[in-house]
Amino acid sequence: AGTTLAAPAIAQEMPSINWRMASSFPTSLDTIYGGGPELAKRLEEATDGKFKIQVFAAGELVPGLDAINATTDGTVECAHSVGYYNWGKDPAFACGADLPFTFSGRAKAAYNYHGGGLEKYNQFLEQYDLISFPGGNTGTQMGGWYRKEINTLADLQGLKMRIAGLAGRVVSKLGVVPQQIAGGDIYASLEKGTIDATEWVGPYDDSKLGFQKVAPYYYYPGFWEGGPTVSFFFNKAQWDQLPDNYKSLVRSCAQATDQNMLAKYDSKNPAALKELVASGAKLRPFSEEILTAAFEAANEVYAELSAENEWFKTQYEAMLQFRDDWYLYAQTSEYTFDTFMMIQQRNGKLAP
Amino acid sequence: AGTTLAAPAIAQEMPSINWRMASSFPTSLDTIYGGGPELAKRLEEATDGKFKIQVFAAGELVPGLDAINATTDGTVECAHSVGYYNWGKDPAFACGADLPFTFSGRAKAAYNYHGGGLEKYNQFLEQYDLISFPGGNTGTQMGGWYRKEINTLADLQGLKMRIAGLAGRVVSKLGVVPQQIAGGDIYASLEKGTIDATEWVGPYDDSKLGFQKVAPYYYYPGFWEGGPTVSFFFNKAQWDQLPDNYKSLVRSCAQATDQNMLAKYDSKNPAALKELVASGAKLRPFSEEILTAAFEAANEVYAELSAENEWFKTQYEAMLQFRDDWYLYAQTSEYTFDTFMMIQQRNGKLAP
Numbered sequence: 001a002g003t004t005l006a007a008p009a010i011a012q013e014m015p016s017i018n019w020r021m022a023s024s025f026p027t028s029l030d031t032i033y034g035g036g037p038e039l040a041k042r043l044e045e046a047t048d049g050k051f052k053i054q055v056f057a058a059g060e061l062v063p064g065l066d067a068i069n070a071t072t073d074g075t076v077e078c079a080h081s082v083g084y085y086n087w088g089k090d091p092a093f094a095c096g097a098d099l100p101f102t103f104s105g106r107a108k109a110a111y112n113y114h115g116g117g118l119e120k121y122n123q124f125l126e127q128y129d130l131i132s133f134p135g136g137n138t139g140t141q142m143g144g145w146y147r148k149e150i151n152t153l154a155d156l157q158g159l160k161m162r163i164a165g166l167a168g169r170v171v172s173k174l175g176v177v178p179q180q181i182a183g184g185d186i187y188a189s190l191e192k193g194t195i196d197a198t199e200w201v202g203p204y205d206d207s208k209l210g211f212q213k214v215a216p217y218y219y220y221p222g223f224w225e226g227g228p229t230v231s232f233f234f235n236k237a238q239w240d241q242l243p244d245n246y247k248s249l250v251r252s253c254a255q256a257t258d259q260n261m262l263a264k265y266d267s268k269n270p271a272a273l274k275e276l277v278a279s280g281a282k283l284r285p286f287s288e289e290i291l292t293a294a295f296e297a298a299n300e301v302y303a304e305l306s307a308e309n310e311w312f313k314t315q316y317e318a319m320l321q322f323r324d325d326w327y328l329y330a331q332t333s334e335y336t337f338d339t340f341m342m343i344q345q346r347n348g349k350l351a352p
Numbered sequence: 353a354g355t356t357l358a359a360p361a362i363a364q365e366m367p368s369i370n371w372r373m374a375s376s377f378p379t380s381l382d383t384i385y386g387g388g389p390e391l392a393k394r395l396e397e398a399t400d401g402k403f404k405i406q407v408f409a410a411g412e413l414v415p416g417l418d419a420i421n422a423t424t425d426g427t428v429e430c431a432h433s434v435g436y437y438n439w440g441k442d443p444a445f446a447c448g449a450d451l452p453f454t455f456s457g458r459a460k461a462a463y464n465y466h467g468g469g470l471e472k473y474n475q476f477l478e479q480y481d482l483i484s485f486p487g488g489n490t491g492t493q494m495g496g497w498y499r500k501e502i503n504t505l506a507d508l509q510g511l512k513m514r515i516a517g518l519a520g521r522v523v524s525k526l527g528v529v530p531q532q533i534a535g536g537d538i539y540a541s542l543e544k545g546t547i548d549a550t551e552w553v554g555p556y557d558d559s560k561l562g563f564q565k566v567a568p569y570y571y572y573p574g575f576w577e578g579g580p581t582v583s584f585f586f587n588k589a590q591w592d593q594l595p596d597n598y599k600s601l602v603r604s605c606a607q608a609t610d611q612n613m614l615a616k617y618d619s620k621n622p623a624a625l626k627e628l629v630a631s632g633a634k635l636r637p638f639s640e641e642i643l644t645a646a647f648e649a650a651n652e653v654y655a656e657l658s659a660e661n662e663w664f665k666t667q668y669e670a671m672l673q674f675r676d677d678w679y680l681y682a683q684t685s686e687y688t689f690d691t692f693m694m695i696q697q698r699n700g701k702l703a704p
Contacts, residue, residue: 013400014366026376044535045600046398048365104456106618113612114619140685202685221689249601250399256604259461259611266462267674270681283684291692295701317704322619324703327693329622332635333492333554337573338456340643341679342687349647351671351676 013245014050019238021055022067024081026183029205031268033057035136035261036080037228042253047351051246053078068093071233072128080135083121087165091305095315096121096132098228100298102319105137105227105262107326112229113255115322117315124311129236136230136261139269141222142206143286144199145215147190150286150326153293161188162198166301167224173297174290183209190214196299199224202267203272212281219284223294230261365597369403371590374419376433378535379409381557387488387582387613388432394605403598405430419620420445423585425481432487435473441516443657446518448473448484450580453689454649454671457489457579457614459678464581465607467674469667476663481588482682485606488582488613491621493574494558495638496551497567499542502638505645514538514550518653519576525649526642535561542566551576555624556617564633571636575646582613 021040036055042053056076058064065181067079068086083097096117103111111117112134122131144163151158157175168178179195189195191214198215199222201208212218232254239266242250275281286294306313373392377385388407395403408428410416419431420438435449440485448469455463463469464486474483496515502508509527520530531547541547543566550567551574552558584606591599629635638646658665696702 018537027398042600042604047596048597048606101696104686104693108612109611109615110618113615140689142685146361161606198393203681221692223687223689223692226689226693231514245398245400248394252398252605252608255611256607259607260465262458263461263465266458267466270677273681273684285684285688286668288692295487295692295696320702320704323693324628324697325621325622326618327697329555329625329695329696332625332637333494333573334456335573336637337492337578338679338682340354340573340575340647341453341456341578341675342683344453344647345676345683350672350679352672 009094014047015243015246017052017055017242017246019077020061021053021080022062022070023055023057023077024059024064024067024079024085026064027057028208029201030262031204031264031295032138032201032230033080034264035037035257038257038260039080039135039232039250039253042256043249046249046253047246051249055080068130068233069127071235072130074235074237077235077238080230081233082228082230083132084165084228085229090128090311091166091190091309091349092124092311092315095124095312095319096229097233098225099224099302099319099349100167100170100224101295101315103326105139105226107323107330108227108229109134109258110326111319112320116318120315120318124315125233126236130233131236131239132231132233134229134258135232135254137265138202138225138228138230138257139262139265140202140220140227141199141225142202143219143222144197145190145206145211146197146217146219147193147215148196149217149284150219150290152196152287152289156290159197160195162189162195162226167199170224170294170298170301173300174293187211187214202265202269203276207276211275212279216280217284218276219286219287222297223286223291226302229258232248251262356485365595366399366402367595369598371405371429372413372702373405373407373430373432373584374414374422374428375407376416376431376437377410378416380560381553382509383556383613383616384582385409385432385554386492386616387609390609390612391487391584391602394608395601397554398601398605399598402552403601407432415614420480420482420585423483423587426587429587429590432582433585434518434580434582435484436580442480442663443518443661444476444663444667447476447664448581448583449670450577451654451668451671452519452522453578453581453647454675457679459493459675459682460489460579460581461486462678463671463674468670472670477555477585478588478669482585483588483591484583484585485603486581486610487584487606488610489579489617490553490580490582491614491617492554492572492579493551493576493577494554495571496549497542497563498549498569498571499545499559499567500548501569501636502549502571502642504639504641508642509573511561514541514547515576519551522576522646522680524652525652526645526662527644539563539566545583554617554621555628559611559624559628564628564631568632568634569636570628570633571638573638575638575643581610588652
């Protein structure tokens with residue numbers, strides 16, 4: 001000690017990095033998939049090409065649903081995914097993505113960055129050799145496409161619906177029979193009547209698949225995804241080797257990408273929704289009966305999971321006070337302003 | 353040509369930059385002021401100290417309301433401010449900040465980054481040798497503090513209110529008499545009755561000033577600031593000299609800071625609102641009569657300004673279709689999800 005020289009400063013500060021990222025998304029979902037290339041572009045530009053990440057769409061290197069696991073085992077250095085895809089491995093993975101009836105995208109950002117959400121999620125992820133940062137949000141998703149109207153709980157009995165993971169477990173308590181079907185097969189399954197309903201994302205992504213032609217009832221809200229966080233996951237050992245300037249840069253660029261994905265969806269969804277309705281989609285809100293029963297079913301699932309899984313319990317319980325405070329506060333200025341503006345919209349006062 | 357060497361790559365890629373930023377905010381408004389130091393910290397970290405910005409609070413170098421002008425004239429390289437502070441110089445400055453009855457913070461981000469808002473604002477700013485990027489948002493502000501209840505338009509007649517700029521021009525059409533009073537003098541003015549009301553920001557910032565003790569009626573929403581964009585302004589000549597990697601880095605770090613300020617406010621405002629109510633604030637929504645009249649007054653002001661100022665007209669009209677589409681779309685999933693969650697909040701179902 002004392003006689004060794006530190007490595008030359010330039011080499012330390014700006015090493016050349018070439019990483020691979022496994023995305024859970026196909027390129028056809030251009031907005032959610034686009035978060036991966038967007039992070040890569042921001043990093044490459046800011047470092048004059050020294051920090052490069054090559055992004056692989058779902059299935060190119062590993063199946064989309066394996067992107068997080070491929071990061072844990074070091075097949076790739078990083079992933080762009082949604083934590084709940086790993087919920088079968090450990091339900092606590094879902095807590096960093098979305099739990100039914102928790103937060104809107106706006107509230108989720110506050111919880112992630114300043115409500116302790118991200119820290120708690122990263123404490124959980126350590127056992128999987130991962131560290132994550134938010135990298136996108138879709139906003140509240142739609143409640144999916146249905147061949148028939150769904151007015152009461154009786155209408156849900158035996159309903160075969162393409163819906164996965166934790167959301168599937170919640171709605172199965174209401175009599176829905178969850179189905180696992182790959183994205184490309186959903187349209188044909190609805191057309192043939194093999195399934196009665198499907199959830200997908202929101203108007204912009206849904207509009208590419210033409211569901212309105214075979215299952216025209218388009219329900220809202222997607223109560224199982226009020227504000228799903230899409231995340232960047234990094235292999236922890238690889239992350240730890242980055243110099244501090246690169247770590248800071250990744251965090252800044254990830255947060256910019258996080259906001260930007262939601263802003264993109266918010267700019268695209270309105271026009272897409274109008275087009276869907278013009279081409280036959282019939283918009284329907286879920287009834288209060290269904291929403292209330294689903295909320296109670298979600299709470300039952302949370303009690304079951306909390307009894308079995310300490311990491312789930314810790315994260316879920318941390319959300320509760322934050323959620324209560326947010327939805328109290330939001331009733332004042334935000335909600336009243338939005339409500340007034342929506343009334344003007346209905347009265348035709350907002351457009352030229 | 354052809355015989356000169358380009359400058360050495362290292363020097364070009366990572367030059368040492370030392371800039372000064374004039375903030376329009378006092379350090380006591382820690383969250384909105386904090387956006388300046390946050391951008392500086394992100395840049396300094398990502399460049400290992402090569403890109404430094406020293407931030408000066410309002411009044412340290414130039415008065416807070418002169419921060420943008422000091423950037424135009426080159427006194428400083430950049431500013432952290434809100435465009436509407438310059439509205440007296442040119443009303444079109446307000447368009448990149450907020451106009452009454454336009455957008456929530458969520459919609460504003462979509463409009464800024466993907467609805468053409470930022471491009472249009474920067475086209476306008478060129479004549480002032482400026483380029484700007486969003487650098488924060490407060491969310492929908494509160495409607496201010498009032499010594500007496502304000503139920504009808506009659507209650508606004510002759511009301512002396514501390515409210516500035518474009519908002520002041522709108523409410524003056526309703527009979528309010530706008531007053532200009534420095535932040536530090538508001539409390540005493542309300543206590544003595546020199547003024548009847550004041551607007552400030554939202555619960556977190558308002559709670560530091562104790563207005564509930566002298567003007568307890570706390571109205572919402574602050575319809576003149578549905579989602580005000582706080583911006584970083586750069587002197588265009590200085591900006592143009594930055595290498596491309598620094599330009600990209602600034603944009604990424606500014607956008608991260610933009611989201612982060614709103615997330616900070618959203619995490620702090622809920623608890624602050626509860627404390628304000630516990631210490632005497634009486635929450636009141638503005639009546640529909642007042643909101644509707646204010647909306648019509650705002651539209652009159654927009655017609656007047658559009659007739660006088662082409663830059664205002666161009667930017668304002670670009671907002672209209674975007675606003676209409678957003679407030680149609682938002683009525684589906686986002687609003688219905690939030691409404692359901694607020695009902696559960698009122699029923700005591702969200703907290704442990």
